[in-house]
Amino acid sequence: MCKLAVIALGGNALLRGNQSGTIDEQEQNTTDTLENLIFLLEEGYNLVVTHGNGPQVGNILMRNDAGEQIYDIPQMPLDICVADSQGGIGYMIERMMHNVLKKHNIKREIVTLVTMVEVDKSDPAFENPTKRVGRIYNKEQSGKLAKDKGWEFREEVKVKEGWRRVVPSPQPVSILNYKVVETMARSGTIVIASGGGGIPVYYDENGNVRPAEAVIDKDLAGSLLASSVGADEFYILTDVSYVYINFNKPDQQVVEFLNLADTRKYLAEGMFAEGSMAPKIRACMQFIEKGGEMSVITEAFKLADKKFGTKITMEYED
Amino acid sequence: MCKLAVIALGGNALLRGNQSGTIDEQEQNTTDTLENLIFLLEEGYNLVVTHGNGPQVGNILMRNDAGEQIYDIPQMPLDICVADSQGGIGYMIERMMHNVLKKHNIKREIVTLVTMVEVDKSDPAFENPTKRVGRIYNKEQSGKLAKDKGWEFREEVKVKEGWRRVVPSPQPVSILNYKVVETMARSGTIVIASGGGGIPVYYDENGNVRPAEAVIDKDLAGSLLASSVGADEFYILTDVSYVYINFNKPDQQVVEFLNLADTRKYLAEGMFAEGSMAPKIRACMQFIEKGGEMSVITEAFKLADKKFGTKITMEYED
Numbered sequence: 064m065c066k067l068a069v070i071a072l073g074g075n076a077l078l079r080g081n082q083s084g085t086i087d088e089q090e091q092n093t094t095d096t097l098e099n100l101i102f103l104l105e106e107g108y109n110l111v112v113t114h115g116n117g118p119q120v121g122n123i124l125m126r127n128d129a130g131e132q133i134y135d136i137p138q139m140p141l142d143i144c145v146a147d148s149q150g151g152i153g154y155m156i157e158r159m160m161h162n163v164l165k166k167h168n169i170k171r172e173i174v175t176l177v178t179m180v181e182v183d184k185s186d187p188a189f190e191n192p193t194k195r196v197g198r199i200y201n202k203e204q205s206g207k208l209a210k211d212k213g214w215e216f217r218e219e220v221k222v223k224e225g226w227r228r229v230v231p232s233p234q235p236v237s238i239l240n241y242k243v244v245e246t247m248a249r250s251g252t253i254v255i256a257s258g259g260g261g262i263p264v265y266y267d268e269n270g271n272v273r274p275a276e277a278v279i280d281k282d283l284a285g286s287l288l289a290s291s292v293g294a295d296e297f298y299i300l301t302d303v304s305y306v307y308i309n310f311n312k313p314d315q316q317v318v319e320f321l322n323l324a325d326t327r328k329y330l331a332e333g334m335f336a337e338g339s340m341a342p343k344i345r346a347c348m349q350f351i352e353k354g355g356e357m358s359v360i361t362e363a364f365k366l367a368d369k370k371f372g373t374k375i376t377m378e379y380e381d
Numbered sequence: 382m383c384k385l386a387v388i389a390l391g392g393n394a395l396l397r398g399n400q401s402g403t404i405d406e407q408e409q410n411t412t413d414t415l416e417n418l419i420f421l422l423e424e425g426y427n428l429v430v431t432h433g434n435g436p437q438v439g440n441i442l443m444r445n446d447a448g449e450q451i452y453d454i455p456q457m458p459l460d461i462c463v464a465d466s467q468g469g470i471g472y473m474i475e476r477m478m479h480n481v482l483k484k485h486n487i488k489r490e491i492v493t494l495v496t497m498v499e500v501d502k503s504d505p506a507f508e509n510p511t512k513r514v515g516r517i518y519n520k521e522q523s524g525k526l527a528k529d530k531g532w533e534f535r536e537e538v539k540v541k542e543g544w545r546r547v548v549p550s551p552q553p554v555s556i557l558n559y560k561v562v563e564t565m566a567r568s569g570t571i572v573i574a575s576g577g578g579g580i581p582v583y584y585d586e587n588g589n590v591r592p593a594e595a596v597i598d599k600d601l602a603g604s605l606l607a608s609s610v611g612a613d614e615f616y617i618l619t620d621v622s623y624v625y626i627n628f629n630k631p632d633q634q635v636v637e638f639l640n641l642a643d644t645r646k647y648l649a650e651g652m653f654a655e656g657s658m659a660p661k662i663r664a665c666m667q668f669i670e671k672g673g674e675m676s677v678i679t680e681a682f683k684l685a686d687k688k689f690g691t692k693i694t695m696e697y698e699d
């Protein structure tokens with residue numbers, strides 16, 4: 064059976080920090096990233112691609128705000144905005160993938176699935192919203208929105224009178240369509256799924272699927288997707304070529320190989336920054352704990368050069 | 382083999398003319414519409430669902446305009462806006478379908494595919510853009526946008542100084558992922574695909590897939606999808622229970638059954654209004670011409686009551 068890899072595109076894989084977010088910039092970055100997946104296809108891998116949506120869904124939320132202000136168009140809730148972003152980004156990746164495959168004379172079907180991801184309404188994250196989304200408001204605006212829409216706000220640092228909506232970031236529990244993703248991927252189709260961490264939903268007491276106003280970490284959702292489809296390898300493509308220990312300290316050190324026990328130890332010692340590398344490390348560890356062979360964290364444009372990247376496995380190779 | 386039906390949801394299936402477009406309205410209409418598909422599932426049909434996106438993509442375009450005005454966020458091109466709408470609407474239909482199936486104790490996988498549809502760049506529609514999209518501008522604004530973005534504009538009637546962007550509405554040539562749609566649908570999965578007529582793309586001289594700034598008629602795309610997957614039946618759900626001949630004339634007459642020859646004759650005689658019933662009739666005829674058994678035009682909330690609806694077949698039944 065062919066090996067199956069799940070690739071999580073994030074950070075600068077789609078949009079670099081210094082870019083404004085035009086479609087031309089996004090398409091070029093995406094193409095450069097996808098070029099780095101070709102070697103996997105040439106080695107016979109089946110592929111599932113997932114991706115972040117931070118800048119894109121941020122813009123969609125801002126446009127919803129602006130559309131209401133100028134044209135009185137009803138704002139869509141967060142779940143619809145995430146779903147919109149899955150459509151737009153997924154299509155862009157799919158079309159760029161068509162063209163990259165054409166260049167390399169590789170024939171594969173490519174599909175993009177809109178994906179719901181189940182969360183648990185009793186997840187403690189719902190009591191403590193931390194994920195900042197949308198635009199910055201002043202105190203009066205944020206107060207009115209809190210009253211009108213029930214949104215929660217936190218003060219921004221570094222911004223005078225800056226308040227931003229915060230939403231919960233619960234753990235992903237299940238990927239609703241993972242069986243379809245697995246069937247298609249194992250038949251050779253490249254599947255793009257679970258963008259932006261998936262659209263968060265929960266089952267209510269009657270078994271109905273309801274939207275959760277939340278954002279799921281895309282690497283944790285990607286890891287769950289990888290385990291659910293029985294992937295062999297899980298790749299997180301980001302803006303660094305390696306994971307570091309003692310990052311930004313005199314004894315800073317690149318690590319190329321990590322076993323699960325050492326990774327867990329370094330994480331417990333606070334070697335990886337929360338809000339940055341730590342969630343990626345957790346996503347990689349969860350994949351290995353559930354039976355995956357190898358997790359890799361590397362730079363989006365360097366995946367094809369295997370000398371880069373930190374590889375996490377159950378045991379070190381002999 | 383189970384029968385396969387393609388259902389095109391349009392008009393008031395998702396949003397009624399007198400509604401403002403809140404998510405609650407859209408969800409309730411969608412649920413009411415999907416209830417009318419249950420009898421097909423109970424008869425053992427496999428289903429592909431496609432849908433319009435007029436009000437939703439109109440709002441997305443307006444929000445893009447507003448977001449640029451207030452926050453200087455780069456506007457996304459039309460193809461991305463259509464893709465966004467496929468994500469949001471597809472997710473909404475998929476989630477409502479989950480809950481309707483739950484109520485009826487029916488177990489099926491449901492997936493939403495982001496779908497590109499090929500058009501021909503030499504289609505004469507590209508020389509004569511007719512489809513109005515986005516907001517109404519005044520003459521000065523439209524002149525600036527025509528210069529800055531290369532958009533074409535037409536004057537609105539009934540509006541003082543009203544100008545609207547027009548884009549081409551070319552014929553759909555092929556559905557890029559129809560094979561995947563067919564495979565999944567025939568395995569019993571309910572597939573939601575080709576929303577808003579699909580994201581229009583074309584193959585350039587190098588075989589690369591490029592976006593076409595255009596809008597494809599959703600019923601024509603739905604008909605092509607139905608033929609491509611070898612569907613037996615094609616349903617267009619709209620806001621009338623029947624097709625009429627001599628509509629709004631003293632001898633107005635409901636038609637419940639039509640054969641292909643009579644349908645073609647009535648169409649040639651101008652019995653069906655352009656911009657309204659005529660494209661739906663053409664979509665139904667094309668499906669029959671390519672070997673489909675039956676096309677049906679009926680009211681979204683009345684499909685389950687088979688006494689409603691105009692049925693178009695190759696020959697009248699004896």
